[in-house]
Amino acid sequence: MTTNSATNRQGAELLCVGTELLLGNILNSNARWLAEQLAALGVPHYRQEVVGDNRERVIQAVRDASQRARVLITSGGLGPTPDDLTTEAIAAAFNTPLQERPEVWELIQARLAGRGRPVAASNRRQAWLPQGAQVLPNPTGTAPGIIWSPVEGFTVLTFPGVPAELKAMWLATAEPWLRQAGVADGVFASRLLRFWGVSESALAEQVSDLLAQDNPTLAPYAGLGEVKLRMTARAKDGATAAALLAPLEAELRRRSGQNCYGIDDDSLASVVLAKLRQRGETLAVAESCSGGGLGAALVAVPGASDVFLGGVIAYANAVKQGLLGVDPLDLERWGAVSDPVAEAMALGAQRLTGSDWALAITGVAGPGGGSEQKPVGLVHIAVAGPGGCRSGEVRFGSSRPRAWIQALSVGEALNRLRLSLA
């Protein structure tokens, strides 16, 4: 091992701690999310490492990283159980004692009490942090992380493995810290355009000349039904970077037309709710194969209540008839997965709730229940509005998993409403 001077240390490395990663029990989604964040911040990122819940290997990995990197970001191993040993191992890597932080211990007790959970003796371990380390607050969980520079020119930031806690801590504290610490190589500005109703390859062809650009760069990503284009500009300051993005965004919107539904943190649900709010109109749902997923997507958006009233989950045909007033003759003649039934469901939800708009979904989510005429992946969607009711089918393909077909149905229904409101 050679000792580098502080100036040779470059960029950021990730160290993910968890035997469950080495056993293949879980995907390392934290590594991907953190890598995306580092890229967006313009922090060079050269290496990721995964080790198990093993003290000696964590110590070695931390020491090695401290020779190479300016910043080490760890995830996992901050919990209360004996196999949570990241904090202790990091302290040991630099021969530094742990020290109880009374204010952290008080916070942990308050958090647990607020949830009606007993305080276990083991929780107290989480309040012991290396001497000299700053607390990296955890706004949603019990275990805080640390921001600590044990040697000059090297800082370690620790996060729990629970993705939601890691993300909240990153956004509240780590990101501002990294912006100020001068680790970034210039300033990056990034915007994400979101698309529905176009495939990744078709969209990439529409913009192929722009994909070759150097600054700003443009990269396509495919999600579940959704496609995204990330624009990233690097410049000496944020205003210059933003100015580089503006003409590219305008060009992308011009070329993609109505397929572009939103930007950055928008969702189809948030965009639809905002449009309805602007018009002073309300929305209800009637769901068969999605079983409540459409309503759940809508209420995932804070403040949905001034637009979304509710609706009916009509999974059984008896509920479609009894609650939504679907005609049993239509069910018999066309089947539950049909335009007439989807329309009757939407109109039923509209009538029952008094909403201006209603969306209905009925389909074959699989894996069973498909036939030659009505295969798995066939979904009928109806949009009822002040001007009448429209319906249509969509085929997601019978090889798709059940959860995908359900999620795609929800997205497709929201997108049809979005286009109806355009």
Add this chain to the structure above:
Amino acid sequence: MTTNSATNRQGAELLCVGTELLLGNILNSNARWLAEQLAALGVPHYRQEVVGDNRERVIQAVRDASQRARVLITSGGLGPTPDDLTTEAIAAAFNTPLQERPEVWELIQARLAGRGRPVAASNRRQAWLPQGAQVLPNPTGTAPGIIWSPVEGFTVLTFPGVPAELKAMWLATAEPWLRQAGVADGVFASRLLRFWGVSESALAEQVSDLLAQDNPTLAPYAGLGEVKLRMTARAKDGATAAALLAPLEAELRRRSGQNCYGIDDDSLASVVLAKLRQRGETLAVAESCSGGGLGAALVAVPGASDVFLGGVIAYANAVKQGLLGVDPLDLERWGAVSDPVAEAMALGAQRLTGSDWALAITGVAGPGGGSEQKPVGLVHIAVAGPGGCRSGEVRFGSSRPRAWIQALSVGEALNRLRLSLA
């Protein structure tokens, strides 16, 4: 850097090569798949590393791994483009020249011709392998890998980054090789017990003596509301490993009682649906703050339709009154988030659908809408069944994000029904 003797080298390490991993463009699903395979084969696996398409960093990572591991498995960087440099870097790590393999080059030409693809000069690079390395055949793509022992007691196996090619090559050649090479340390068998209603720290205390065991090992994991215990046994064969797990599982179930709700791929929804199916009973839901998430959790389970009938999403109070028949006086007197309203919602859903059981959820998901008396995170849940209706509150804590409170409400409601069916 110290030089270990061959006998000190242990287990397998992964090295995934690809700048797209460091930019967060893709999830490292290869690492998870390979880790699962290694665990199933009983090959100890202590470390994973990711580096970009950078010659020096690949060379360093390979050299470091050759000091520690018996086997190094690499993925990525075997393609024809200039940024595919894994093979070359591995050869350079051991100062070994590359050598063209005419039989590989012929195969590459035949493969491309068979797909009607032109043969590019760059494809010829893929036929250059380190002197002394064996070819690891690629039955589905163009780029082969290598199996090579550049120093005694250390072998490197290389795979392309394309998951389907990697898997085919692994199963056809690498797995049999690992079985024969004596790297496997017996066979591993693993089971996951799932818990609701107990914190990770409380559960860990209940079983603290068992957490210290060596074989089988026991490790706790926290999810969203859920806690899991993974039991892993190592033995000379699968039957012996399973026999080691059985008494541990029995002991864990004895100690944890009703908190243990399932195993491996079970979910609270699948367990509840199975119990109701066994009893020949049906279920409906009435959802306010979860907005359909409870129904969606139920229909996520294939075959839910013989038990789950549907229900009402009563997000607005007008829908609670109009559809579910909640008394407006109760809404006024107790508020929408209260036991009387939760009970009226459950009874309404039961009556409307004719179900045997009904679950109702009403709460404050936040971030707005909380008050001192009814803070964010307060949720009331009612379970209506053939024997009557019961309700109660639960407090998830006002610092939790909206999506968590919604997801925890769904889990808690399903768990209360599970306990009612016990």
